[in-house]
Amino acid sequence: MKPFSPNYYQDRVCLNVLANSIENAKAIYAAAESYVVVGLLSKNYPDNERAIEDMSLYAKEIDNAISVGLGAGDPNQSQMVAEISAKLQPQHINQVFTGVAASRALLGQADTVINGLISPTGKVGLVKVSTGPLSSKQPDGEVPVETAIAMLKDMGGSSVKFFPMGGLKTKNEFEYVAKACAEQDFYLEPTGGIDLDNYEAILQIALDAGVKKIIPHIYTSIIDAKTGNTRPEDVRKLLAITKKLVG
Template structure:
């Protein structure tokens, strides 16, 4: 699979959901290629049907694909890994415990794999118990820097901090941003991000010095009538990014 020189070279890119192949094309154009289009494995009954569909998306947007779980569903972890092995996408969403399996099946270090960690309410700590079994147990709180080191050990590329509920966990997020910057690790703020708080959330990461930021902006920019992400909203977000990076 040939990789287009867009998302991989970006300091900031968007992650938004694509509701159809046409929607993905529109999103890709609206962001001038600085985006990965999320497709959720949870929406498919089998690996085969998901792979068949994802190949159509790949062709439409130069492989700017993000293979998703579906609201962080840990039960999708295995499917995400197995689908990604075939698809070889630019980006993979994973629960914390699924990162190593995804990297092993991909058998390359180019694809970005995030590891889902959740807020704890305590600055400097994150919950890493986000896997199929671990999520049913008590919260496992570990220092942010330890979580980063563990993800690096497993072949992970970035922190997916979810669910953020917008700026509800601002102090925790600020600490995470600084830790990611200090440890040369990417950051993916996720959950409750919209056109109103996007700039503030992005600003925190950039001011901390994070080398690559991939904000996930999902339900807030989806047309409730069509279920499709609004290209005009993506264009607005991209304009904010351009201003911040100038």
């Protein structure tokens, strides 16, 4: 498996965008100059076998720069993500908070980046960690951000996936999460409502906080509604913004 950070920009900032086909994935990878992991959603497949077969084809074409996803943070996809990732050994995995430990154990290595989904609560400094298949159906489990990060570290996680952000609607909460990630030397993945208009502001917050690695997820806003493809030209724009800020 190729290490996660093969170049400079990916070492600090790596885009995470979806692909609708292998050709779309190749176009995205080229547009991003490889500073990207391409999201493939487990929810789009009927079973593990079909997911592994198809995702393997993507991995071969883009140097294994794939990100195995849940599908809109669906907690019911947690086990499937863990199981297919064990076979695929991807560069990146999206998980609910409670699915991180199983994913790391099944992978059998520490190189793949695994995020853990925590959600805004409307209260600066507190996040929701009850994002799993059973816990998401219970009263919200709110804990201090610092505790959530420590728990993710305990489980073998690499990063916080802060979702759904609603773009800059949760700016104050996001600023606190970014600061905590920097202080605890943990990666950060802002997700939800990010577009070409607010991407720079969101990335700047994480950079200013001193976060070591940032993996912004930009999905719906750069997808062509007619074709379902992520627009390579928009990926190029995101990369240009990234280069401007990172220097």
